Amino acid sequence: MLTLKFLGAAETVTGSKFYLSDEKTNILIDCGLFQGLKELRIRNRNPFPIPPASIDYCILTHAHIDHSGYLPCLIKEGFRGKVFTTPSTSDLLKIMLPDSAHLQEEEAKYANKKGFSKHKPALPLYTVNEAYESLKYIEPINYNKEISLSSNCSFKFYDAGHLLGSAFIEIKFKKGFGSQKLLFTGDLGRYNMPILKNPTTIVDADYLILESTYGNRIHSHISIYETLEYVINESIKRGGCLLIPSFAIGRTQEILYVIRELQEKKRILENIEVHIDSPMAIEATEIFLRHPEDHDLETQAMEKGGKSPLKCDNFHINRSVEESKSLNLLTKNAVIISADGMCTGGRILHHLYNRISNPKTTILFVGFQAIGTRGRSILDGAPKVKIFGESLMVNAKIISIDSFSCHADYFESVQWLKNFKNPPKKIFLVHGEPDACQSLSEKIKENLNWNAHIPKLEEELRLD
């Protein structure tokens, strides 16, 4: 009997975990943390529904924490199998899992100081040491290489075009179930984005487990180049600096790529200073540059010609706290890219503290701002914002663009599905809020006349 159980990312975006078992081989696809609202995060503390020691393999689609961040818990609770990832994902996890642990340690410390935890003392989900321990189980596997898991079962990674190293996972069962093929998309990327390849064309699968984060949206199709050109030139005209709160991994590298292109085409001031001020973004940029095999042809051609695709003119890396503080002296013609992207912590806070009340400053949001974050309230037009305990006037020009999203919208998802030669026997829509799942299901019905199922949390299905 082949069964599939949805242990996360069912009618919600985070906590991606799917348990697949043919009684002989037990596989966990993705091992993500629940994130966001407290009622979701609390699920990370529940006992794992399947004894982790009974799971043979864990296969990860990509490094984002909502797909990978539960791994140290799984190992703490007894999992001892191999964890398969692509080589780039393996490298990214070396910085992301310890960072995730560090944030949890900080949170626990804060809860203990303020005394608001139910548990005394409040403990992190896992420690930095436990995160490092979990890295030992990872075995990197290249794209398009078939790996046998048992006499009956094998898997392959295909580039998903969503983040460096992101993959679709195809799992094949040869005998006993009429040779079934399953495809887990993880997160589905977009076409024609900087640096990354397009999502791989897939032509068949019996069961498709498809993400639906933006199943109810169409992204703005104004080009990233035009938007960033406009914003940078406007910021120069305002006579101040441009501050970009950015996600350290993925988004920062795309912005660097676009700024370099704009400089080369003389669409922006060539000698504008570009600063990255986030230790994690700096490390992630180095990892991006170490994996040219995962870059699109344009970027590879540049690299073969000896040029760095992420190095703009007048580019500065600020590693130390002193370097970061020295940026306060910049008054104009500078772009400062700092994390975190939602302004909840990190070095971006001291830049906001110094610049948000200055009407010459431009602040550009390039990613989703979750409810309850400082980024969201600035974006929603709050006249004042609290930083380091001080209430500051928001006088800066605030701009937000969504052209950088790394998830396919419903139109792009349907385009990708049109490559299938035959409809899958079943499509499961995961990784989306109920509205987004419902909307994508309707779009698939309208465009392809296929029926999709929206699984509930812990729903278990027989696939044979």
Ligand SMILES: [Zn+2]
């Ligand atoms: Zn993702």
